Amino acid sequence: MMVEEIGYFGMLRNDDAAKMEIREMDYLVVGAGLAGTVLAHQLLKRGHKTIIVNNGTMQAASMVAAGLYNPITGKKFLKTWKSEMLFPFMADFYREIEQLTQTNFFYPMPIEVPIDSAEEHNIIHGRSAYNDEEEIKIFIKPADEKLPIKNALGVFYTNHSGFVDVAAFLKVSWQYFASKGCMVDTLFDPTEVKFKNNEVLWGNIKAKKIIFCEGYRFAQNPFFNWLPIIPTKGEVLKVQIAKGDEDKIYRKKVFLIPNGNEQYKCGSTYRWDFDDDLPTSSGLNELTQYLEDLIKSEYLVVEHLAGIRPASKDRKPILGLHPIYSALAMFNGLGSKGVSMAPYFAHQLVLFLEGQITLEREINIERHYKYFTNHA
Numbered sequence: 001m002m003v004e005e006i007g008y009f010g011m012l013r014n015d016d017a018a019k020m021e022i023r024e025m026d027y028l029v030v031g032a033g034l035a036g037t038v039l040a041h042q043l044l045k046r047g048h049k050t051i052i053v054n055n056g057t058m059q060a061a062s063m064v065a066a067g068l069y070n071p072i073t074g075k076k077f078l079k080t081w082k083s084e085m086l087f088p089f090m091a092d093f094y095r096e097i098e099q100l101t102q103t104n105f106f107y108p109m110p111i112e113v114p115i116d117s118a119e120e121h122n123i124i125h126g127r128s129a130y131n132d133e134e135e136i137k138i139f140i141k142p143a144d145e146k147l148p149i150k151n152a153l154g155v156f157y158t159n160h161s162g163f164v165d166v167a168a169f170l171k172v173s174w175q176y177f178a179s180k181g182c183m184v185d186t187l188f189d190p191t192e193v194k195f196k197n198n199e200v201l202w203g204n205i206k207a208k209k210i211i212f213c214e215g216y217r218f219a220q221n222p223f224f225n226w227l228p229i230i231p232t233k234g235e236v237l238k239v240q241i242a243k244g245d246e247d248k249i250y251r252k253k254v255f256l257i258p259n260g261n262e263q264y265k266c267g268s269t270y271r272w273d274f275d276d277d278l279p280t281s282s283g284l285n286e287l288t289q290y291l292e293d294l295i296k297s298e299y300l301v302v303e304h305l306a307g308i309r310p311a312s313k314d315r316k317p318i319l320g321l322h323p324i325y326s327a328l329a330m331f332n333g334l335g336s337k338g339v340s341m342a343p344y345f346a347h348q349l350v351l352f353l354e355g356q357i358t359l360e361r362e363i364n365i366e367r368h369y370k371y372f373t374n375h376a
């Protein structure tokens with residue numbers, strides 16, 4: 001029986017899969033958060049026979065991510081790493097998937113930032129002199145009073161920013177993969193992998209490569225648990241604010257992203273020391289405190305979510321092959337910038353796997369081979 005003939009919304013359970021004849025694939029992608037989903041789209045588009053295995057019941061950072069992308073960062077308002085390449089690529093990618101799935105989840109919009117010190121004011125004035133730089137546009141405007149925010153010295157706006165409704169992107173993508181009969185909903189156990197010549201076998205699936213995109217659960221994978229990825233917990237709130245402006249994002253120590261119906265996502269926290277992936281009262285206190293520093297309006301917390309980011313030690317993504325098992329690959333380490341990094345670096349990984357490019361050292365998993373002690 002062919003996989004495409006199975007009902008169940010196009011998804012296969014592992015026990016269904018086990019009963020079937022060997023299915024020859026090019027790639028088996030494990031994990032369908034931002035990393036795995038973006039990668040799978042690109043593999044399929046280029047004609048590679050791909051199967052995606054994702055455990056839909058596990059918590060995924062991508063499902064709680066606020067989805068913000070912002071070309072400037074830090075106290076000096078500098079351009080983010082490689083934004084001149086990542087941002088146009090990202091925009092083309094998400095627009096293409098919107099067209100493919102006939103949905104909307106990509107929302108370019110300016111970010112309004114209050115300026116609250118003379119030092120910040122000077123830096124912004126300096127940066128706004130570079131207004132003709134196409135990749136960043138910082139321009140100072142009077143504050144918009146639709147949603148009154150607290151600011152002493154005015155506000156500035158960034159251009160080339162916005163957000164992706166990541167949960168919506170993932171849901172339509174999973175439906176698309178399911179409709180193509182290439183999504184399996186189960187927990188993938190790496191110890192079940194068998195190696196044969198240069199290929200891998202998992203149940204009845206034979207693939208040239210398995211690409212692990214497991215987010216912070218890399219730590220349970222005996223092949224890759226040596227990587228310096230630091231699980232970083234984050235929390236966000238959904239808040240209701242009457243009379244807000246739904247065409248822009250507000251940002252200071254927290255951001256407010258409009259989600260329609262006077263609801264906003266407000267985030268995020270960063271914690272390196274935690275016991276679980278659940279929302280906490282300290283996270284709630286931190287976010288509401290910063291929110292009250294930003295806006296003058298009343299608000300109501302309607303939801304509180306938490307997730308764990310896979311942040312690499314050097315804040316760069318990690319992609320490439322296992323040091324010994326060349327049939328195993330990895331795409332991880334997207335940290336707090338999965339939305340903007342995933343499309344470009346998934347593409348780099350695909351070109352690398354096709355033998356068209358070598359990976360730059362700063363993103364190549366090889367920079368971490370020194371941590372590997374062959375305990376897999």
Ligand SMILES: Cc1cc2nc3c(=O)[nH]c(=O)nc-3n(C[C@H](O)[C@H](O)[C@H](O)COP(=O)(O)OP(=O)(O)OC[C@H]3O[C@@H](n4cnc5c(N)ncnc54)[C@H](O)[C@@H]3O)c2cc1C
Pocket residue numbers: 030031032033034035036053054055056057058059060061062063064065066067068069186187188189190213214215216217233234235236267268269305306307308309310332333334335336337338339340
């Ligand atoms: C509170 C919060 C706010 C954030 N806000 C932003 C933001 O505004 N902008 C931004 O760019 N980024 C943001 N991020 C970061 C972003 O979420 C991450 O960069 C991104 O989601 C990482 O994606 P991933 O696919 O690597 O991991 P995940 O999203 O964790 O996905 C991993 C997937 O793999 C599956 N999986 C793992 N192991 C297995 C297995 N063995 N078998 C089967 N399935 C498996 C899991 O079920 C999951 O679906 C935020 C994160 C958090 C927590």
